[in-house]
Amino acid sequence: MAKVKKIVKSITIDADKCNGCKACEVICSSWHATPRYSSNNPARSRIRIVRLPLRDIYLPVYAGEYTESECTGRDKYIIDGKEYNECDFCRASCPSRDLFKEPDSGLPLKCDMCEETPALAQPKCVEWCHAEALIYVEREEEVEEDEQPKLGDIEIGLGSMIDKYGLQQVLDTVARMAKP
Numbered sequence: 001m002a003k004v005k006k007i008v009k010s011i012t013i014d015a016d017k018c019n020g021c022k023a024c025e026v027i028c029s030s031w032h033a034t035p036r037y038s039s040n041n042p043a044r045s046r047i048r049i050v051r052l053p054l055r056d057i058y059l060p061v062y063a064g065e066y067t068e069s070e071c072t073g074r075d076k077y078i079i080d081g082k083e084y085n086e087c088d089f090c091r092a093s094c095p096s097r098d099l100f101k102e103p104d105s106g107l108p109l110k111c112d113m114c115e116e117t118p119a120l121a122q123p124k125c126v127e128w129c130h131a132e133a134l135i136y137v138e139r140e141e142e143v144e145e146d147e148q149p150k151l152g153d154i155e156i157g158l159g160s161m162i163d164k165y166g167l168q169q170v171l172d173t174v175a176r177m178a179k180p
Contacts, residue, residue, distance in 0.1 A: 018133035020058035024125035046111040063100040064110035
């Protein structure tokens with residue numbers, strides 16, 4: 001694979017500024033609703049707030065890549081006397097938890113930075129974060145170019161749909177969509 005320069009988009013989180021308002025969760029779930037803005041279901045949000053309101057601790061975590069197996073990291077972190085496990089801060093969608101999975105299909109969710117045509121100036125969660133805890137960053141990196149989607153990604157998606165709806169219904173839907 002050839003190396004190419006690409007713009008890598010990310011969200012930097014300033015946890016000291018987050019007040020736990022969850023505006024980022026609300027706008028994210030509304031943005032990704034079908035049709036857009038038609039509903040608000042925080043389970044569909046690609047960003048979640050790890051909360052400990054009595055201690056005034058709020059940490060936004062946005063969805064990362066899907067992993068097919070559980071990680072082996074089981075470290076514990078103590079922040080202001082409260083114990084957290086490593087999963088609390090993990091961005092991955094994995095088999096060991098329901099966080100960052102589409103509630104109806106079980107498909108893994110990943111932050112897509114609200115990609116749209118025409119492109120938005122920044123993701124909706126950053127736009128709606130009035131505490132300025134979320135900062136949108138673009139940087140240029142040299143990466144290996146993926147020309148096709150990974151077969152594993154397609155299999156994961158189809159497998160989840162078959163588990164949820166059954167093979168025949170998935171086949172019928174694909175056949176119906178393939179007709180001109």
